[in-house]
Amino acid sequence: QLQLVESGGGLVQPGGSLRLSCAASGFSLNVYAIGWFRQAPRKEREGVSCSSSNDGSTYYADSVKGRFTISRDNAKNTVYLQMNSLKPEDTAVYYCAVRYGSRCTGISGYDYWGQGTQVTVSS
Numbered sequence: 001q002l003q004l005v006e007s008g009g010g011l012v013q014p015g016g017s018l019r020l021s022c023a024a025s026g027f028s029l030n031v032y033a034i035g036w037f038r039q040a041p042r043k044e045r046e047g048v049s050c051s052s053s054n055d056g057s058t059y060y061a062d063s064v065k066g067r068f069t070i071s072r073d074n075a076k077n078t079v080y081l082q083m084n085s086l087k088p089e090d091t092a093v094y095y096c097a098v099r100y101g102s103r104c105t106g107i108s109g110y111d112y113w114g115q116g117t118q119v120t121v122s123s
Contacts, residue, residue, distance in 0.1 A: 002026045002112050004096050009117030012086055016121070020081040022096030022114055029053075029072060033104050034079045036070060038092035038119075048094070049081060050104035059104055063089075086121045093118050 008020040022034070033052050039045040049070040050059045058070050069082040079096060094117055097110035 004098065004112055004114035006094065006096055006114040006117040009094060009119045011120045011122065013123055014086060014088060014121055016086050017082070017084045018086065018119060020083065020094055020096075020117060020119070022079045022081075024077045024079075024098070028074075029077050029079060029098065030074055031102075032098040032100055033102060034070070034072070035097050035099075035104060035107075035110060036079075036081045037095045037097060037107060038090075039095070039116075040089075040092040043092075045095070045107060047107060051079065052102050052104050054102035057104075083119070086119075088121050091119060091121050 003025045005023050008018060012018055031053055035050040036048040037045050038048050048061050048064055049068055051070045051072060067085045071080045095114055097113045099110045
């Protein structure tokens with residue numbers, strides 16, 4: 001069956017960096033739009049970034065622009081989220097998700113979700 005597995009989360013100091021990975025199995029990521037989302041304690045899940053499948057367009061939430069970068073490695077069937085200049089407010093469980101189609105959409109448009117990986121930014 002289709003499966004997404006996130007990894008790379010952990011504890012990092014403010015200003016530090018992490019790279020999250022989302023490995024797909026059972027399907028090829030190249031026909032799916034891919035999104036990264038996060039959910040902090042007592043808050044709603046929010047979109048962080050997205051990569052379209054047709055033209056390579058990428059999108060970022062205002063809160064992470066200039067700090068986070070989404071990318072794909074088709075050979076490894078994996079998507080990454082490079083997170084730099086991390087802030088305490090970035091602390092959350094991070095999820096990758098995909099939808100069958102080229103366009104990025106809001107959170108309700110995604111078909112498959114990973115289990116999440118915890119990112120904690122603290123001194």
